[in-house]
Amino acid sequence: MSGGFLTLEGVRKEFKGKLAVDRFDLEVAPGEFVSFLGPSGCGKTTTLRMVAGFEHPSAGTVRLAGKDVTFAKPNERNIGMVFQSYALFPNMTVAGNIGFGLRVRKESAAARERRVAELLELIHLPDKGKSYPYELSGGQQQRVALARALAIRPQLLLLDEPLSALDAKIRVELRSEIRRIQRELGITTIYVTHDQEEALSLSDRIVVMSAGQMEQVGTPFEIYNFPKTSFVAAFVGTLNQLHCTVADAGSGAVAFNGQTIRVGSPIQFAKGTRVLMMLRPEELHLGEEGGDNRLSGKVDTVTFLGGVVRVRVGLGDSNLTLDILNERTLRLPTVGEQQTLSFPPHACWVMAEN
Amino acid sequence: MTISTAPAPLAAGPPVSAAPARGSRLWSWLAFLVVALYFVLPLVATFYWSLRAEKGVLGFEAYRKLFADANFLPAFSESIVNAVLAIFLSLLIIVPTAYWVTLRLPGLRPVVEFITLLPFVIPAVVLVFGLIRLYGRPPLLLTATYGSSRVVLVCVYAAISFPYMFRSVDNGLRAMDVRGLTEAAQGLGAGWGTILRKVIFPNLRVALLSGALLTFAIVIGELTIALFMAQHTLGPYMAELTRSKVYEPSAMAIVAFAITWAAMGMIAYISRERKQM
Numbered sequence: 293m294s295g296g297f298l299t300l301e302g303v304r305k306e307f308k309g310k311l312a313v314d315r316f317d318l319e320v321a322p323g324e325f326v327s328f329l330g331p332s333g334c335g336k337t338t339t340l341r342m343v344a345g346f347e348h349p350s351a352g353t354v355r356l357a358g359k360d361v362t363f364a365k366p367n368e369r370n371i372g373m374v375f376q377s378y379a380l381f382p383n384m385t386v387a388g389n390i391g392f393g394l395r396v397r398k399e400s401a402a403a404r405e406r407r408v409a410e411l412l413e414l415i416h417l418p419d420k421g422k423s424y425p426y427e428l429s430g431g432q433q434q435r436v437a438l439a440r441a442l443a444i445r446p447q448l449l450l451l452d453e454p455l456s457a458l459d460a461k462i463r464v465e466l467r468s469e470i471r472r473i474q475r476e477l478g479i480t481t482i483y484v485t486h487d488q489e490e491a492l493s494l495s496d497r498i499v500v501m502s503a504g505q506m507e508q509v510g511t512p513f514e515i516y517n518f519p520k521t522s523f524v525a526a527f528v529g530t531l532n533q534l535h536c537t538v539a540d541a542g543s544g545a546v547a548f549n550g551q552t553i554r555v556g557s558p559i560q561f562a563k564g565t566r567v568l569m570m571l572r573p574e575e576l577h578l579g580e581e582g583g584d585n586r587l588s589g590k591v592d593t594v595t596f597l598g599g600v601v602r603v604r605v606g607l608g609d610s611n612l613t614l615d616i617l618n619e620r621t622l623r624l625p626t627v628g629e630q631q632t633l634s635f636p637p638h639a640c641w642v643m644a645e646n
Numbered sequence: 647m648t649i650s651t652a653p654a655p656l657a658a659g660p661p662v663s664a665a666p667a668r669g670s671r672l673w674s675w676l677a678f679l680v681v682a683l684y685f686v687l688p689l690v691a692t693f694y695w696s697l698r699a700e701k702g703v704l705g706f707e708a709y710r711k712l713f714a715d716a717n718f719l720p721a722f723s724e725s726i727v728n729a730v731l732a733i734f735l736s737l738l739i740i741v742p743t744a745y746w747v748t749l750r751l752p753g754l755r756p757v758v759e760f761i762t763l764l765p766f767v768i769p770a771v772v773l774v775f776g777l778i779r780l781y782g783r784p785p786l787l788l789t790a791t792y793g794s795s796r797v798v799l800v801c802v803y804a805a806i807s808f809p810y811m812f813r814s815v816d817n818g819l820r821a822m823d824v825r826g827l828t829e830a831a832q833g834l835g836a837g838w839g840t841i842l843r844k845v846i847f848p849n850l851r852v853a854l855l856s857g858a859l860l861t862f863a864i865v866i867g868e869l870t871i872a873l874f875m876a877q878h879t880l881g882p883y884m885a886e887l888t889r890s891k892v893y894e895p896s897a898m899a900i901v902a903f904a905i906t907w908a909a910m911g912m913i914a915y916i917s918r919e920r921k922q923m
Contacts, residue, residue: 346829366832373833379826383848392844393834437830444834 296355297322297480298343298448303352305338305504312338313504316352320482325474327483327491330501331527336484339501340450343482345369357447369448372441376453378433380425386412386436387421393444411439414473431462438470442477449474449481455490467494488528492516500524522643525570532576532612535645536569538562546642549608553585556638567642573602575639576614578625583636587612591629605631689903696896708893712901715894721883728796728879729865732803733858736811739804741854744815745846748824755816762812765805770870777802778874795875802871807861814860818853819846855916859909867902 296319303316313335320326328336341347343354345366354362361369380389390411391404399407412418415435425433434454441449451470455463471494474481485491491498492512500507500515500523508520519525526533534553536546541559545552546569553569561567580586589605589612600615603625612633616622625631699707712718740762747754765773781798782789789795827849831841847854869881884902888895 344829344833346832366829367835367837370835371833373830375826375830377823377826379823379830381827381830381845381849382822383845383851392831392836396835396840440830440834 296320297324297357298482299353299355300339300343301353301355303339303342303349303354305335305342305347306350311504313342313349316506318499318506318509320480322480323478325471325481325483325494325496327485327495327498328501329485329488329491329498329528330507331486334501335504336486336499336501337452338504340452340482340484343448344371344373344450370444370446371448371450372444372446373450374434374437374441374452374454376456378425378430378437378457380433380437380440382425384424385421386417386423386425386428389425389436390421390440390443392440397444407443411443414442414476415439415469429462430458431466434458434466435469438473442473442479446479449479451481451483453484453486455485455487463490470494492528498528500527502527522568522570525643530573530613530615532571532573534569534607534610534612536567536642538565538567538642544637548587548610551587553587553640554637555640555642556636557641559642561642561644566645568645569640569642571635571640573613573615576612576633576635578603578614578616578631578633580632580634582634583639584634585637585640586632586634588630588632591625591627591631594625594627596624605633689900692896692899696893696900699893699897708897709901712894712897717878717883721878721880724878725866725868725880728800728803728877729862731800732807732865733861735800735804736807736861737854737858740808740811740815740857741847741850742842744812744819745824745842748816748819749828759812759816762808764808766809770806771874773802773806774871774874789875792876796877799871799875799877803861803865803868806868806871807857807864810860810864811857814853814857815850818850821853822849852916855912859912863906863909866905 298318298320300316300318303313304311305313316335316339318326328339330336338347342349343356345361345364345368348363352362353360356369356371381392384392387405387408390408394404394407408421409418412421415438417432417435417439420428420432420436425436428436434457437454438451454470455466458466467490470483483491483494492515495512497509497511498515499509502523508515508524510518515524515528519528525531534548536548536553538559538561539545539547539552541561541563544555544558546555546559546567547553548569555569559567576582587607589607592604592606592611593602595602595604596618599618601618601622601624602613602615604611604613614633694704696708697704697706699705699711743758747758768776777798778789780786787794788798824846827845828841831845836844867881867884868879869885872879872881873885884895884898887898
């Protein structure tokens with residue numbers, strides 16, 4: 293593995309004997325937007341910090357544009373980084389913040405001014421150059437932090453949970469801004485987040501991490517629809533899991549509460565093996581028109597979420613959650629009502645029980 | 647039977663909380679008055695006494711004599727220079743230390759705090775004897791001349807400012823995102839010197855100023871160490887004045903108060919300006 297613009301090979305990081313990241317191998321192509329997605333403490337930020345140079349790997353190498361930067365200082369890597377806390381310099385104006393990196397590089401005042409103006413335009417804050425960070429909203433401050441990171445024309449942009457401190461609406465707005473700017477500049481970007489929606493909507497590829505290890509690398513479509521591990525399946529999106537027994541491996545049939553459920557493909561486990569049958573809420577339908585598989589149960593909860601209505605249906609000891617697209621003529625199911633759920637075989641997949 | 651839905655009259659009887667509120671306010675004022683008298687009365691008395699240098703009239707004769715004294719201004723200016731040098735030395739030692747402890751060695755904070763508190767624990771007399779024994783002997787012989795003694799004095803003043811300086815700087819550092827700012831600056835290509843000069847020092851302005859002014863207030867009238875090191879600073883001058891004059895020591899005390907208050911006022915003003923920033 294040595295063809296990527298950014299390459300991490302066998303990267304491992306220990307803190308006082310405690311393993312934070314292990315066996316991390318990744319190649320990032322020029323201009324690619326890759327997200328590290330995982331729960332808190334999974335090692336995603338540590339990996340990003342190793343790329344930035346704020347931490348050194350205990351083993352493995354980090355190569356950037358063909359150069360080994362494993363132990364290079366952060367100020368020698370020409371990497372732009374955006375922090376969750378913005379980390380804007382409070383004593384400097386917006387222009388001062390954006391121009392800081394250029395000043396360090398001893399660029400002329402005129403060149404600096406030009407570049408600052410260019411970036412203020414890019415982040416849609418052309419008249420805020422003389423403001424101080426405390427005069428800006430959280431969203432504006434994060435835009436300034438992004439402009440500051442981009443001002444030095446970095447070869448790589450790192451974003452460490454940049455939207456976590458912002459409220460939901462601003463987060464969605466800024467997320468598309470980040471993607472627009474990244475596409476406009478074509479800059480290779482690594483984005484760390486624990487928010488699956490952010491990762492799915494922004495990334496070319498996602499690296500799902502758990503307990504310091506890469507669980508799966510793939511496009512958002514692959515990660516969501518074809519998870520390789522039960523962790524990825526459960527962490528990304530909402531997932532229904534039913535404890536079943538393999539009834540007929542060849543034809544892809546499992547038994548649940550005495551009923552047979554067909555899955556789309558042959559099962560890799562022997563007949564009688566306990567397995568988890570999985571399917572996404574949006575694949576389930578109320579009524580019998582959703583597919584060949586049918587299960588009956590009582591409505592437990594109905595949650596109105598605006599665009600969708602989430603319904604949980606109890607099936608004895610288990611339950612299934614389904615999402616119904618909202619429309620004004622929709623008849624909402626009532627709690628306690630008996631309902632039939634249907635779903636197609638190709639929506640289901642099977643994994644070993646842990 | 648009809649049930650009235652009209653609200654009950656609100657103004658029936660005096661407000662229940664009015665009496666205790668008035669009572670507690672009265673106690674607050676009384677406490678304030680006692681404290682004010684405790685602090686202000688001696689000051690007023692000293693000021694009044696300093697105005698009585700001329701028989702039968704109240705005037706500033708004592709102040710005129712004080713400023714006309716050939717020894718006053720040299721002692722005063724020497725103390726100011728000593729204080730400024732001590733502040734710079736203290737800043738040079740404390741800021742990088744506190745910064746590094748906050749950033750990289752947080753586990754060492756209790757040790758550094760203990761070390762900076764030592765000047766509080768060691769009496770000035772013990773400190774000065776220790777210094778003379780250590781630096782006044784060969785091969786250093788640093789107390790051999792007036793100039794070299796002064797260097798030692800400034801170093802000691804820097805050391806006795808550590809408790810104030812470290813606490814001020816440490817509070818300032820805790821109030822800012824030291825790690826975030828440092829890493830942001832590093833990522834943009836800055837080295838340690840640039841980070842300290844352009845990012846850390848400017849954002850510690852208020853903390854540095856309060857540490858510096860506290861140091862100034864302590865050093866300006868310091869007596870014991872200056873006396874043992876035979877330095878002609880304001881502390882020994884004031885002590886001599888108290889022995890030989892009647893009204894000038896009071897005038898001197900008022901001048902010293904004015905300087906300290908001006909320093910405090912400056913801290914308050916700059917802090918307010920900073921909050922508005």
